[in-house]
Amino acid sequence: MEHTNYGFSKKLDVSFEEALEKVTVELKKEGFGVLTEIDVKATLKKKIDVDFKPYKILGACNPALAYQSLSAEEQIGLMLPCNVIVYVDDGGDTIVSAIDPLAAMQAVQNQELAPLAQQVQQKMQNVIAAL
Numbered sequence: 001m002e003h004t005n006y007g008f009s010k011k012l013d014v015s016f017e018e019a020l021e022k023v024t025v026e027l028k029k030e031g032f033g034v035l036t037e038i039d040v041k042a043t044l045k046k047k048i049d050v051d052f053k054p055y056k057i058l059g060a061c062n063p064a065l066a067y068q069s070l071s072a073e074e075q076i077g078l079m080l081p082c083n084v085i086v087y088v089d090d091g092g093d094t095i096v097s098a099i100d101p102l103a104a105m106q107a108v109q110n111q112e113l114a115p116l117a118q119q120v121q122q123k124m125q126n127v128i129a130a131l
Contacts, residue, residue, distance in 0.1 A: 001128050008128045009097040016054040019086050019094045026130045030123040032060040035081050055087035065120055072112035079104050096131055098124040
């Protein structure tokens, strides 16, 4: 698992479609559902007629942790749900990346959120590691 300053990534030796299935299963194991799915390739083709690589943005939510976060900070909805991306890079490899909620929450000055962000971070790391 690779860690950037704002997320966790892993290259998978499976197809784009298989990676989508796998990450959805692993998210579910950690208590996350996928609320939104943005097909970037299809959207760019439809809206501006450009061809783009397979790329999807999944909006993942753990309802219990989302509720606790929203209860502690109403405006935290600006940072929800947690984004997970699945794409094929320029080398043809399938990549799955998840946001690091600790990095995302650094801008929020609310100490009640730190332990929640740590829980979500661990869960996201578990998802990526299990792929």
